[in-house]
Amino acid sequence: MAFHIHPLERKWLYAASAAIAIFLASILLTALFGGIHPPGHMEIIDSARLHLDGEFMEDKLGVRTEPDGSVRVTLVAARYGFFPREIQVPAGTPITFRIASADVLHGMHAPMTNLSTMVVPGYVSTVTTAFPKPGEYPMLCNEFCGMGHDHMWSKMTVVSKESWTLAHPSAGR
Amino acid sequence: MIDKPTRFLALCHFWVAFGAFALACVLGLYQVLERSGLVPAIQSPGVYFASVSTHGVLMAFVLTTFFIMGFGYVVAVSSLKTPLWNPKLAWAGFGIAAFGVALAALPLLTGNASVLYTFYPPLQASVLFYLGATLLVVGSWLWCVVMIVMHSQWKAAHPDETVPLPMFATTANAILWLWTSAGVALEVLFQLIPWTLGWVETVDVGLARTLFSWTLHPIVYFWLIPAYIALYTFVPKAAGGELFSHDLGRAAFLMLVVFGLPIGFHHLYMDPEQGSGFKLMHGVGTFLVALPTLLTGFTVIASMEIAGRRRGGSGLFGWIGALPWREPLVLAAILAFLMLIAGGFGGIVNASYAMNAMVHNTAWVSGHFHLIFAGTTVILYMAVGYYIWPRLTGKPLCSASLPVIQLWSWFLGMVLMTTPWHILGLLGQPRRISSVAYNSLLTLAWDPYELAMIVGGLVLTGSALLFAYILWQSQARPAAEQAFEVEYAGYQPADGPVHPLLNGFKVWNVAILGLMVLNFGYPILQFFLAKTFGSIPWGY
Ligand SMILES: [Cu+2]
Numbered sequence: 219m220a221f222h223i224h225p226l227e228r229k230w231l232y233a234a235s236a237a238i239a240i241f242l243a244s245i246l247l248t249a250l251f252g253g254i255h256p257p258g259h260m261e262i263i264d265s266a267r268l269h270l271d272g273e274f275m276e277d278k279l280g281v282r283t284e285p286d287g288s289v290r291v292t293l294v295a296a297r298y299g300f301f302p303r304e305i306q307v308p309a310g311t312p313i314t315f316r317i318a319s320a321d322v323l324h325g326m327h328a329p330m331t332n333l334s335t336m337v338v339p340g341y342v343s344t345v346t347t348a349f350p351k352p353g354e355y356p357m358l359c360n361e362f363c364g365m366g367h368d369h370m371w372s373k374m375t376v377v378s379k380e381s382w383t384l385a386h387p388s389a390g391r
Numbered sequence: 392m393i394d395k396p397t398r399f400l401a402l403c404h405f406w407v408a409f410g411a412f413a414l415a416c417v418l419g420l421y422q423v424l425e426r427s428g429l430v431p432a433i434q435s436p437g438v439y440f441a442s443v444s445t446h447g448v449l450m451a452f453v454l455t456t457f458f459i460m461g462f463g464y465v466v467a468v469s470s471l472k473t474p475l476w477n478p479k480l481a482w483a484g485f486g487i488a489a490f491g492v493a494l495a496a497l498p499l500l501t502g503n504a505s506v507l508y509t510f511y512p513p514l515q516a517s518v519l520f521y522l523g524a525t526l527l528v529v530g531s532w533l534w535c536v537v538m539i540v541m542h543s544q545w546k547a548a549h550p551d552e553t554v555p556l557p558m559f560a561t562t563a564n565a566i567l568w569l570w571t572s573a574g575v576a577l578e579v580l581f582q583l584i585p586w587t588l589g590w591v592e593t594v595d596v597g598l599a600r601t602l603f604s605w606t607l608h609p610i611v612y613f614w615l616i617p618a619y620i621a622l623y624t625f626v627p628k629a630a631g632g633e634l635f636s637h638d639l640g641r642a643a644f645l646m647l648v649v650f651g652l653p654i655g656f657h658h659l660y661m662d663p664e665q666g667s668g669f670k671l672m673h674g675v676g677t678f679l680v681a682l683p684t685l686l687t688g689f690t691v692i693a694s695m696e697i698a699g700r701r702r703g704g705s706g707l708f709g710w711i712g713a714l715p716w717r718e719p720l721v722l723a724a725i726l727a728f729l730m731l732i733a734g735g736f737g738g739i740v741n742a743s744y745a746m747n748a749m750v751h752n753t754a755w756v757s758g759h760f761h762l763i764f765a766g767t768t769v770i771l772y773m774a775v776g777y778y779i780w781p782r783l784t785g786k787p788l789c790s791a792s793l794p795v796i797q798l799w800s801w802f803l804g805m806v807l808m809t810t811p812w813h814i815l816g817l818l819g820q821p822r823r824i825s826s827v828a829y830n831s832l833l834t835l836a837w838d839p840y841e842l843a844m845i846v847g848g849l850v851l852t853g854s855a856l857l858f859a860y861i862l863w864q865s866q867a868r869p870a871a872e873q874a875f876e877v878e879y880a881g882y883q884p885a886d887g888p889v890h891p892l893l894n895g896f897k898v899w900n901v902a903i904l905g906l907m908v909l910n911f912g913y914p915i916l917q918f919f920l921a922k923t924f925g926s927i928p929w930g931y
Contacts, residue, residue: 221638221642221889221890221893222636222637222638222889223636223638223639224635224636226693227635227636227639227686227689227690227693230685230686230689231639231686234681234682234685234686234689235682237685238678238679238681238682238685241678241739241743242675242678245674245678245743245744245745246671246675248744248745249667249671249744249745254744254745255667255670255671255744255745256660256661256667256670256744256745256747256748257661257663258659258660258661258662258663258664258665258666258667258670259663259666259667260663260664260665260666260917260921261663262921262922262923262924263924264924265924265926266924266927321513321929322511322513322514322926322929323511323512323513323514323596325661325751325752325821327751327752327753327819327821328819329818329819329820329833329834330818330819330833332748332749333748334661334748334749334751334752335661335663336659336661336662336663336751336752337663338596338597338600338662338663338664339513339596339926340595340596340597340664340923340924340925340926341596341597341662341663341664342663343663344663354831354832354833355831355833356829356831356833356834358819358821358829359821360751360752360753360821360822360823361511361752361821361823362440362507362511362514362823363514363931364514364929364930364931365436365437365440365931366436367436367823367824367825368436368824368825368826368827368828369828371828371829371831373831
């Protein structure tokens with residue numbers, strides 16, 4: 219009783235394993251040493267009480283510049299939009315988005331960028347990215363959330379770093 | 392020839408499968424037309440999302456489950472050369488599953504279950520939908536029992552022999568399905584049904600998504616294994632050769648079962664309710680499960696080379712031209728590989744931990760899984776259909792050329808439909824929208840691709856209806872019954888039976904249990920350790 223492996227098959231087994239090892243090595247290197255991870259960290263929130271207190275109350279939503287110059291965007295996803303509906307952020311700057319759903323499952327994606335996350339009721343989504351190019355980007359809902367799903371999007375304008383600094387002189391540097 | 396009652400049992404399964412398939416294709420055509428926005432009269436999110444939900448359920452649950460059950464009975468009886476064990480149980484499985492489908496069809500077709508085949512709580516469907524889906528799964532469990540019992544009875548009666556490869560793979564699939572379906576069964580029985588009946592007020596969406604991801608990846612191997620069985624055991628013979636090797640084929644099926652199960656989190660890369668560590672762990676497993684597919688590609692192509700050279704082909708590539716391209720099984724295998732290569736490339740992008748953000752939930756994903764499932768898998772289901780029909784009906788196919796035309800048109804339609812989807816995905820188009828309503832310059836770039844998608848949908852629907860027509864015509868025409876045997880590709884082992892590890896499942900079940908506890912234990916437990924907040928039901 220033995221494993222019967224043809225010599226050619228053995229070579230292919232090694233070649234295929236090597237290809238997979240290369241893929242895995244590049245993923246593990248960027249993740250463990252480059253710190254590149256998809257969003258996700260199990261942060262719990264009561265989606266039914268977002269409007270009552272905390273960072274997702276209506277008057278606290280929007281774009282804020284932190285003392286270290288980084289930018290934080292707080293959004294609520296609810297049928298059918300990401301609130302506030304229009305935001306402006308600087309190009310070439312790390313921006314942290316924090317998003318919570320007030321109702322059902324949503325997803326947010328800005329085409330041609332790597333801003334993407336699911337928004338799951340009961341959990342806070344956090345995703346950090348930087349936009350190299352100024353321009354107007356739609357933030358689309360990319361998860362079916364009801365009959366108005368097609369119309370669920372908000373507008374993000376990415377402005378050049380210079381005009382952002384002019385408009386927000388108080389931001390730390 | 393297979394005994395008459397078993398042939399009738401299998402035919403009933405295949406007709407439910409292929410009937411569901413034809414209907415789902417027509418719905419698919421409506422969907423590409425609707426979402427293009429070119430025919431304003433049919434624009435309707437209500438009808439569209441009801442249609443998408445029905446299309447998904449029919450393709451992913453009905454076509455697959457009934458095809459796999461019918462094919463399993465044929466494989467068991469013909470490869471083990473024993474009568475079917477407990478036909479009453481097999482019929483009970485068919486009846487329960489078919490009743491479940493009918494129960495789920497009521498809310499689906501009336502727009503009362505437009506929650507897509509992935510369920511998506513806290514959107515809530517009619518309870519009939521969840522009950523119907525549960526019964527479909529329960530029916531398929533009875534099939535699993537029949538397969539596993541037949542496998543072990545044969546082994547007990549033939550202690551020193553090797554279980555035939557097709558039956559070994561079928562039993563592997565039955566075991567895989569029992570493990571796989573447990574995740575969604577837990578979600579439906581303990582979360583969705585009590586919540587829909589109002590016994591509990593809220594549902595934890597994070598837990599529900601985690602349980603669904605348990606099922607969502609290995610289910611594709613449940614669908615794929617019958618296609619691989621055809622590649623390993625029907626195609627080499629149809630090409631005029633034999634199986635290149637045998638033991639690594641068995642290892643490939645085992646690897647699909649063991650590695651395929653604990654990797655569902657690559658569907659949750661973008662989700663907030665699981666941490667990076669577990670996502671990365673599942674990501675590593677996702678790449679490991681590419682190995683059995685790479686091995687299968689090698690073995691099957693090598694088997695076809697043997698056949699091509701035997702038929703007079705020479706040179707590095709000359710054997711390819713010498714293959715019998717008009718033989719449906721051979722043609723389907725070649726086209727399936729082409730689609731598998733393209734779809735596999737897309738899959739590597741999806742599975743890549745960080746790159747996933749670019750394409751998550753875009754049309755790219757629809758393009759990917761239509762290539763792998765509707766392309767690679769279903770084209771082999773069709774070829775199996777053509778091979779098996781004379782062996783079930785006792786009548787030859789009504790035409791030799793129509794199946795060839797049908798398989799080519801299916802391939803062409805897939806290329807026409809999935810190429811624009813891949814491009815649209817890279818341009819950021821979401822996969823599940825019924826119209827493009829974004830008032831943005833970026834999204835204007837999507838328009839030209841909508842047209843190619845519609846042409847693809849038309850070709851595919853025509854091809855699907857032709858497929859159903861050929862089967863119907865072959866069965867219905869008057870002809871004297873002849874005896875056609877189901878035969879499997881030969882392989883001569885070098886020395887004696889295979890290693891016991893490649894002839895049974897005990898050790899592998901323990902390995903799966905360990906991997907499942909490791910990869911899903913804490914990620915599920917965390918919802919009970921922390922105070923989470925559930926969601927009330929929402930309409931749509
Ligand atoms: Cu939404």
